[in-house]
Amino acid sequence: MRPIVTRGIFVLCVGCALLALSARTDHDVVSAQHRAPIKVTRIFTGPDGLTHAEEITPKLTASGLGELSEMIKVTGLQFRRQSPKYFLDWHPAPRRQYVITLSGRGEIELTGGKKIPLEPGHILLAEDVTGKGHISRGVGSEDRISLFIPLADE
Numbered sequence: 190m191r192p193i194v195t196r197g198i199f200v201l202c203v204g205c206a207l208l209a210l211s212a213r214t215d216h217d218v219v220s221a222q223h224r225a226p227i228k229v230t231r232i233f234t235g236p237d238g239l240t241h242a243e244e245i246t247p248k249l250t251a252s253g254l255g256e257l258s259e260m261i262k263v264t265g266l267q268f269r270r271q272s273p274k275y276f277l278d279w280h281p282a283p284r285r286q287y288v289i290t291l292s293g294r295g296e297i298e299l300t301g302g303k304k305i306p307l308e309p310g311h312i313l314l315a316e317d318v319t320g321k322g323h324i325s326r327g328v329g330s331e332d333r334i335s336l337f338i339p340l341a342d343e
Contacts, residue, residue, distance in 0.1 A: 227258075230305055231314040232297065234281070238320040239300045245314070262341035263287075269335050271295070273327040281322035282315035285340040289313070293333030298324040307333070 226246040235241045249256035273293065288307075295307040300321060306328070307313065317323060327333055 227312070229287075229312045229314050231316060232282070232299070232305075232323060233316040234318070234320040240281075240317040240320060240323045242299060242303070242305055264339045264341050267337040267339075269337055271327055271333045271335075273329050273331055273333065275325070275327040275333070277325040279322050279324055281320060282318050285314075285316050285318060287312060287314055287336075287338040287340070289336045289338070291334045291336060293327070293331045294329040295325060295327050295333045295335075298326070307335075 227249070229245050229247065230242055231245050232240050232242050247258040249258055271293075275295070290307045290309055290311045290313075292309050294309075297305045297307065297313070299305070305313075
């Protein structure tokens with residue numbers, strides 16, 4: 190083939206590839222409009238003195254930076270590393286706090302045997318500061334690294 194024809198085919202192929210990469214489908218638009226909500230597992234002490242769990246979704250409001258929740262007052266931030274074999278028998282949370290798993294795995298067990306997996310990215314809001322509490326344990330073979338974010342008094 191002549192060099193001019195070869196160059197033309199190359200330019201045409203690159204142009205088609207760029208067009209294909211930039212093409213949007215109706216599915217892309219729908220996906221952007223229906224983002225998955227942020228999920229938080231809240232554990233709290235019920236009137237029976239036992240820890241219960243529910244899933245909550247923080248309300249987000251559009252802003253110039255994307256979407257933001259209301260500001261939450263906190264008192265600090267603490268990193269924690271636990272071995273994969275850690276086990277904390279029945280205990281209430283030491284304070285109201287968010288616990289966000291960064292890596293590794295763990296779980297919380299409630300009365301009745303319900304287990305809540307704590308995997309990377311999981312957000313837990315621990316508010317069971319009274320009553321029987323919950324069991325915490327490591328799962329898997331690697332250390333669990335998490336952030337503890339204590340909440341300011343209401």
